[in-house]
Amino acid sequence: MKKEITAEAPALKPALLDRIxxxxxxxxxxxxxxxxxxxxxxxxxxxxxxVIIVSAVVTGFNFKIIIDRGYQLGYILGRIFHxxxxxxxxxxxxxxxxxxxxxxxxKMSIMGSVIGATLALPIAVLSSTNIHKNKFVIWFxxxxxxxxxxxxxxxxxxxxxxxxxxxxFAGTVAIVIFTFGIIAKxxxxxxxxxxxxxxxxxxxxxxxxxxxxxxxxxxxILPTYLxxxxxxxxxxxxxxxxxxxxxxxxxxILINEFIGWRDYESLGAVLLALFVVVFIIENTSQYLRRxxx
Amino acid sequence: MTKVxxxxxxxxxxxxxxxxxxxxxxxWVYTIVVLIVAALLGWSGxxxxxxxxxxxxxxxxxxxxxxxxxxxxxxxFNLTTEGVxxxxxxxxxxxxLGTIIGGFLAIPFSFLACDKIVPKWVxxxxxxxxxxxxxxxxxxxxxVWIRVTGPNAFCGVVTESVCSIGMICKMYITAIEDIDxxxxxxxxxSGCNGFQKIRYGMLPQIIPNFxxxxxxxxxxxxxxxxxLGIVGAGGIGxxxxxxxxxxxxxxxxxxxxxxxxxxxxxxxxxxRVRARLARG
Numbered sequence: 300m301k302k303e304i305t306a307e308a309p310a311l312k313p314a315l316l317d318r319i320x321x322x323x324x325x326x327x328x329x330x331x332x333x334x335x336x337x338x339x340x341x342x343x344x345x346x347x348x349x350v351i352i353v354s355a356v357v358t359g360f361n362f363k364i365i366i367d368r369g370y371q372l373g374y375i376l377g378r379i380f381h382x383x384x385x386x387x388x389x390x391x392x393x394x395x396x397x398x399x400x401x402x403x404x405x406k407m408s409i410m411g412s413v414i415g416a417t418l419a420l421p422i423a424v425l426s427s428t429n430i431h432k433n434k435f436v437i438w439f440x441x442x443x444x445x446x447x448x449x450x451x452x453x454x455x456x457x458x459x460x461x462x463x464x465x466x467x468f469a470g471t472v473a474i475v476i477f478t479f480g481i482i483a484k485x486x487x488x489x490x491x492x493x494x495x496x497x498x499x500x501x502x503x504x505x506x507x508x509x510x511x512x513x514x515x516x517x518x519x520i521l522p523t524y525l526x527x528x529x530x531x532x533x534x535x536x537x538x539x540x541x542x543x544x545x546x547x548x549x550x551x552i553l554i555n556e557f558i559g560w561r562d563y564e565s566l567g568a569v570l571l572a573l574f575v576v577v578f579i580i581e582n583t584s585q586y587l588r589r590x591x592x
Numbered sequence: 593m594t595k596v597x598x599x600x601x602x603x604x605x606x607x608x609x610x611x612x613x614x615x616x617x618x619x620w621v622y623t624i625v626v627l628i629v630a631a632l633l634g635w636s637g638x639x640x641x642x643x644x645x646x647x648x649x650x651x652x653x654x655x656x657x658x659x660x661x662x663x664x665x666x667x668x669f670n671l672t673t674e675g676v677x678x679x680x681x682x683x684x685x686x687x688x689l690g691t692i693i694g695g696f697l698a699i700p701f702s703f704l705a706c707d708k709i710v711p712k713w714v715x716x717x718x719x720x721x722x723x724x725x726x727x728x729x730x731x732x733x734x735x736v737w738i739r740v741t742g743p744n745a746f747c748g749v750v751t752e753s754v755c756s757i758g759m760i761c762k763m764y765i766t767a768i769e770d771i772d773x774x775x776x777x778x779x780x781x782s783g784c785n786g787f788q789k790i791r792y793g794m795l796p797q798i799i800p801n802f803x804x805x806x807x808x809x810x811x812x813x814x815x816x817x818x819x820l821g822i823v824g825a826g827g828i829g830x831x832x833x834x835x836x837x838x839x840x841x842x843x844x845x846x847x848x849x850x851x852x853x854x855x856x857x858x859x860x861x862x863x864r865v866r867a868r869l870a871r872g
Contacts (some may be wrong), residue, residue, distance in 0.1 A: 323594075350673075350688060351688065351689065351692065353685065354684075354685035354686075354688045354689045355685075355689060357681055357685040357745070358682065358685045358686055358689060358744075358745035358748065358749050358826065359744055359745055359746050360746055361746055362691060364740070364742075364746065365740065365741070365750065368740045368741070369740065371739050371740045372736065372737065372739075372740050375736050375739060375842060376736070379736075402639070403639055405636075406635065406636035406637075406638070406639055406640060407634050407636075407640065409633070409635075409636045410633065410637065410640055413629060413632075413633055440805050444610040445859070446852055446856075448855075449815070449851065449852045449855035449856060449859075450848075450851075450852070451816075451818050451819045451829075452819075452830065453731075453819040453822060453829075454818075454819065454829075454848075457833065457836055458656060458836075461645075461652045461836070462640075462645060462649045462652055462653050462656075463645060463649060464643060464645070464649070466643065467639060467640045467641075468640055468641065468642055468643065471640050480688055487681060508777045537727075537729060541731045541732075544731055544822070544823075545822070554722055554729075554731075554732060556733045558732075559701050566732075570727070570728060570732070571667055573727060574724070574727045577727055578723070578727075
C-alpha cells in the first residue's frame with residue numbers, strides 16, 4: 300500500500316510521426332522554447348488520395364457514362380414527378396391497392412417499433428455497467444447487440460421471409476430485430492450517464508434492485524427512452540417501405556412491380572404517398588420529441 | 593404545473609411528507625399514452641398475422657445457423673473477384689467514393705438551404721429538394737441509376753453520392769448555423785479581407801464538424817452498400833443474395849462473417865476518429 304506519490308506527471312509518449320521526424324524547436328523572445336510538431340496535412344492528403352484512387356479503380360469509376368447517358372435519369376425522374384393520379388381516388392381498385400400497401404407499411408413499423416423497443420429496455424439495463432455488475436453478461440450482450448446492428452435490415456428481412464414465409468409478419472420480425480439493436484445500444488449509453496444517487500438511496504432503504512431501478516432510474520430515463528422510440532419509428536417507416544423488395548410486405552412489393560414494368564408514373568404515385576406519410580410522421584414525432592426534452 | 597400546497601401558512605421549506613404529498617401526479621398522461629399505444633397496436637395487429645413457419649422454415653433456419661457456425665473458409669480467404677476480401681473491398685470502395693462525392697455535393701446545397709445566408713424563399717426551396725432526395729429510398733435510387741450506368745459498382749457509387757446528400761446537408765446546415773459570428777466581427781475589426789475572414793474565421797469552425805459528419809455517413813454508407821448489391825449495384829450484396837436464394841448456407845455464412853467483421857472494424861474506427869475530432 301505504500302506508494303510514493305511523485306510530483307512530476309509522467310512524460311507523454313510522443314506520437315509515432317513525431318518520433319520519426321522530430322518537431323522543430325522555436326525559441327520565443329522571452330527565452331522559453333516551444334515544440335512545433337510536423338504538419339499532418341501532407342500525410343493525410345496522400346493517404347486520402349491513395350484511397351480514392353484505389354476505390355475508383357475497384358469500382359470502375361467512369362464519369363463519361365453519366366455525361367453520355369445522363370439524359371436517361373432526367374427522363375425517368377421526369378416520369379416519376381408526373382405521378383399517376385388514378386392511384387389517389389379516381390380509380391377505386393388502384394387506390395385500394397396503394398392504401399393497403401401503405402397501411403401495411405405503417406402497421407409493420409408501428410408494431411415492430413413497439414415490440415422492439417419493449418424488448419430493448421431490459422436488455423439495455425442488463426448491459427449498462429453502472430447498474431449491472433456481471434462483466435461476462437455485459438460483454439456477451441454488447442457483442443450480441445453489435446452483431447445485430449451490423450446486419451442490414453434487408454438481409455434480416457430476407458432471412459425472415461425465408462423462414463416465416465412471404466408477408467407482413469416477416470417484415471415485422473425484421474423491424475423488431477433492427478429496432479431492438481439500435482434502441483438497446485442508445486439506451487445503455489444513456490443509462491450509464493444517469494445520476495445513481497437516488498438508486499443507491501433506495502437500495503440502502505432495503506428496496507431490491509428492480510424496485511429501486513423502477514422508482515429512481517425510470518423517471519430519469521423515460522423521456523430519453525420515449526424520444527428514442529419515436530426516432531426509431533421515423534427510421535422504421537423508411538426502412539419498412541423497401542422491405543417488400545425481398546418479399547416482406549408493404550410498399551416495397553409495389554415499388555418492385557412498377558420498376559419491373561418500367562411504370563415510372565405509378566412509381567411516382569407510390570413515392571408521393573410515402574413522402575406524405577414520412578413527412579407527417581417525422582413532423583409529429585419531432586414535435587413530440589421537442590416536448591419530451 | 594403542480595401547485596405547492598403547504599399544511600400551514602408560513603414560508604418554511606416543505607417537509608419530506610409534504611413534498612411527497614405534493615408529488616406530481618401524471619397518471620392521466622400515462623393513461624392517455626398507454627391507451628394511444630394500445631389502440632395503435634390493436635390497429636396494427638389487424639393485418640399482421642402469424643401464419644406458421646414456411647413449409648421449409650425449420651430446415652432453412654437450421655441451415656442458416658449451420659452456415660454461420662461453419663462458414664466456407666475457402667471462400668473467406670479466396671483472393672479472386674469471387675472471394676469475400678475482394679467483395680468487401682468493393683463495398684468499402686463504393687462507400688468511400690460515394691461519401692466523398694456526396695460530402696462535396698452537399699456543400700453548395702447546405703449553404704443554399706441555410707436561411708442565415710440566403711433569402712428565406714431560396715432556403716425553403718432547397719430544403720424541399722433535400723427532403724425529396726432523402727425520401728426516395730436508396731434502393732429506388734439504385735434502380736433508377738442502373739438505367740443510366742448499367743448494373744455495376746459504378747452505379748453503387750453514384751447512388752451513394754446522391755443518397756448521402758440528404759442527411760449530410762441536414763447536419764452541415766446545423767454546423768453552419770452554429771458558427772460564432774463574433775469571431776468574424778473581430779477579424780473584420782482587425783482589418784481582414786473577405787477571403788481571410790473565410791479562411792481564418794469560418795473554416796476552422798466548420799471543418800471539424802463537416803469531417804465528423806462525413807465519417808459518420810461513411811459508416812452508414814458501408815452498411816447501405818452491402819444491400820445495394822441486391823438490385824445489382826455492386827458490392828457484396830449480390831453474391832450474398834444469390835447464395836441465399838440457392839440455399840448455399842456455408843457460403844452465406846462466409847459472406848456474413850466477412851460483413852460483420854468489416855462493420856465492427858469500421859464502427860470502432862469511426863467512433864475513435866470522431867471522438868478525437870470532437871475533442872480537437
